[in-house]
Amino acid sequence: MVGGTYVRLVSYILAIAVICLDQLTKWLVVQNLEIGDSIPVIENFFYITSHRNEGAAWGILQGQMWFFYIVTLVVIVAIVYYIQKFAAKAGLLGAALGLMLGGAIGNFIDRVLHQEVVDFVQTFIFSYNFPIFNIADSSLCIGVALLFIQMVIDSKNEKKEGQI
Ligand SMILES: CCC[C@@H]1OC(=O)[C@@H](C)C[C@H](C)CCCCC(=O)CCC[C@@H](CC)/C=C/C=C(\COC)CC[C@@H](O)[C@@H](O)C[C@H](O)CNC1=O
Numbered sequence: 250m251v252g253g254t255y256v257r258l259v260s261y262i263l264a265i266a267v268i269c270l271d272q273l274t275k276w277l278v279v280q281n282l283e284i285g286d287s288i289p290v291i292e293n294f295f296y297i298t299s300h301r302n303e304g305a306a307w308g309i310l311q312g313q314m315w316f317f318y319i320v321t322l323v324v325i326v327a328i329v330y331y332i333q334k335f336a337a338k339a340g341l342l343g344a345a346l347g348l349m350l351g352g353a354i355g356n357f358i359d360r361v362l363h364q365e366v367v368d369f370v371q372t373f374i375f376s377y378n379f380p381i382f383n384i385a386d387s388s389l390c391i392g393v394a395l396l397f398i399q400m401v402i403d404s405k406n407e408k409k410e411g412q413i
Pocket residue numbers: 302304305306307308316317320321324352353356357366367368380381382383386387389390393
């Protein structure tokens with residue numbers, strides 16, 4: 250029981266850290282850059298560009314805030330349920346859920362307060378202009394990736410146990 254509580258705490262602390270970092274970086278961008286301003290960090294690869302998105306990834310569903318509120322609340326409830334129920338299982342799960350929770354709440358705050366999300370990380374991956382994103386998006390994607398890795402590890406372990 251103690252172990253589970255500790256892992257749960259790590260998930261929530263991680264989520265809070267992501268939310269603080271996400272909101273701080275967005276605040277700094279809004280305070281110091283006009284929309285469209287771009288600061289090259291690594292020429293032709295990484296820029297800090299002030300951008301707003303009223304949609305989801307790749308700007309889909311522009312302005313559909315109610316849809317985003319509902320989906321985000323479902324995502325948040327599902328993540329908290331999984332943290333409460335499964336985070337006792339150590340490994341990557343606690344970190345994955347914490348990162349996803351922080352990312353979801355980070356963008357949710359923007360949508361509720363401003364009906365748009367502040368984006369500023371602009372990268373050109375192999376000269377493809379990847380959509381401009383933010384810390385919350387990165388945290389969500391890293392969380393999804395860690396969740397996937399944990400699932401692959403679990404399935405391999407189950408196969409091994411099955412063979413013994
Ligand atoms: C990361 C999910 C997007 C994030 O979802 C959220 O908030 C969640 C909690 C709530 C949404 C309403 C529902 C999920 C929609 C799923 C989705 O969209 C498919 C995603 C696939 C994913 C593969 C894993 C691609 C990733 C892309 C990007 C992230 O690159 C690092 C580009 C981000 C830029 O387009 C940027 O303008 C987006 C803006 O910041 C608003 N962000 C959101 O809507």
